[in-house]
Amino acid sequence: MSGSDAVVSSRGALRWTEGHPWIFKSDITQSPAAPAGCVNVRDARGRPLGWALWSPASEIALRRVDADPAARIDSAWWHSRLARAIGRRAPLESDATAFRLVHAEGDGLPSLVVDRYDRWLVVQLLSAGIETFRDDIVGALVDLTGCEGILARNDASVRSREGLSRDVELLHGTVPDEVTVIEHGVRYVAALRTGQKTGAFLDQRENRALVASVARGRALDLFSYHGSFALHLARRADQVIAVDSSAAALDRGRQNAALNGTANITFTEADAFEFLRAELQTGARYQTIVVDPPAFAKNRASLAGAVRGYRDLNLHAMRLLEPGGLLFTASCSYHLTKPLFLDMLRDAGAASGRRMILRGLTVQPLDHPELITIPETGYLKGALLEALD
Numbered sequence: 001m002s003g004s005d006a007v008v009s010s011r012g013a014l015r016w017t018e019g020h021p022w023i024f025k026s027d028i029t030q031s032p033a034a035p036a037g038c039v040n041v042r043d044a045r046g047r048p049l050g051w052a053l054w055s056p057a058s059e060i061a062l063r064r065v066d067a068d069p070a071a072r073i074d075s076a077w078w079h080s081r082l083a084r085a086i087g088r089r090a091p092l093e094s095d096a097t098a099f100r101l102v103h104a105e106g107d108g109l110p111s112l113v114v115d116r117y118d119r120w121l122v123v124q125l126l127s128a129g130i131e132t133f134r135d136d137i138v139g140a141l142v143d144l145t146g147c148e149g150i151l152a153r154n155d156a157s158v159r160s161r162e163g164l165s166r167d168v169e170l171l172h173g174t175v176p177d178e179v180t181v182i183e184h185g186v187r188y189v190a191a192l193r194t195g196q197k198t199g200a201f202l203d204q205r206e207n208r209a210l211v212a213s214v215a216r217g218r219a220l221d222l223f224s225y226h227g228s229f230a231l232h233l234a235r236r237a238d239q240v241i242a243v244d245s246s247a248a249a250l251d252r253g254r255q256n257a258a259l260n261g262t263a264n265i266t267f268t269e270a271d272a273f274e275f276l277r278a279e280l281q282t283g284a285r286y287q288t289i290v291v292d293p294p295a296f297a298k299n300r301a302s303l304a305g306a307v308r309g310y311r312d313l314n315l316h317a318m319r320l321l322e323p324g325g326l327l328f329t330a331s332c333s334y335h336l337t338k339p340l341f342l343d344m345l346r347d348a349g350a351a352s353g354r355r356m357i358l359r360g361l362t363v364q365p366l367d368h369p370e371l372i373t374i375p376e377t378g379y380l381k382g383a384l385l386e387a388l389d
């Protein structure tokens with residue numbers, strides 16, 4: 001056994017062999033005498049368990065990359081693992097020019113996110129271990145995609161927990177500030193350097209297409225960001241009101257509407273909670289409503305308050321529906337699990353006084369794989385509901 005190996009407790013080893021790729025600091029009995037990088041992991045008896053990314057400063061100390069102790073984690077390894085992830089996305093090419101190429105642990109590439117926006121890529125290197133493979137990853141991505149540029153949106157707060165700096169950096173070629181992409185026939189501009197996440201909420205792509213297929217009448221898109229759902233709703237609905245609290249996002253929404261020659265969206269800067277209450281008071285009604293709030297539950301401690309927020313939003317949205325009206329509602333809070341999400345909707349339905357039919361439940365799309373043995377890879381869930389009367 002070498003001093004640069006990591007030795008883990010039996011609890012850590014069990015978690016690992018049952019399919020979870022993380023080992024916490026508290027389950028390490030011998031820390032590797034090595035800087036951040038890739039290390040050999042062994043159980044208490046010295047048996048090799050495979051290879052993991054090592055983050056000396058993080059609570060998530062080890063992240064499995066390969067369970068085969070004979071593997072060599074070199075450039076060819078990164079190339080082949082990335083090729084597999086990118087290959088899985090091939091069916092999306094005909095629907096959209098923006099989608100996720102790598103969803104971290106969901107693709108066996110821990111703490112690495114890669115999003116494609118047309119001919120450009122935005123990456124996030126979210127651990128000290130993955131940082132050390134930056135050159136191998138960039139080289140493989142350029143080779144596999146032929147992209148014109150790669151931008152690192154390494155401004156995510158989780159980097160602080162890894163002892164890493166937070167910055168936005170060009171890693172390859174050139175990358176424009178804004179890129180126009182196509183999604184199920186709708187065009188939108190994503191702001192890669194300044195937009196939320198890596199520029200757009202790619203995880204809702206298939207839900208936007210779903211909602212577009214059933215939209216009608218007067219429609220409301222709450223938490224619209226740059227008009228994402230609204231642009232799709234506008235194709236079938238008579239009129240769409242898009243509400244967001246961010247003036248910058250709404251400006252891009254107006255730009256996006258013009259880009260699509262869409263004239264039936266009104267962009268409104270408002271707090272969604274206040275907007276709903278005001279609409280209820282004036283007696284406004286809608287045939288289609290989308291509720292796609294930010295993650296209210298940032299951690300377990302804020303869950304109870306978050307559930308109240310989700311419940312209020314959905315209760316008000318249900319009350320605003322015409323008989324037969326449709327509500328698509330989502331939550332991207334990891335801590336609000338699927339059962340809790342359904343409980344919340346049941347409570348909102350009961351309090352709304354409306355009889356709501358559950359028409360469908362949605363999980364993450366193909367490009368955001370949620371592994372059932374790794375709950376942390378899943379966060380987004382949605383429901384399509386219909387007001388019976």
Ligand code: SAH
Pocket residue numbers: 200201204222223224225226228229243244245246249270271272273292293294
């Ligand atoms: N529906 C969007 C994503 C929404 S993300 C899409 O599919 O792309 C959440 C959005 O909610 C952000 O744009 C943020 O500006 C907005 N937001 C956050 N709090 C808000 C509030 N209280 N009222 C209205 N908008 C809010």
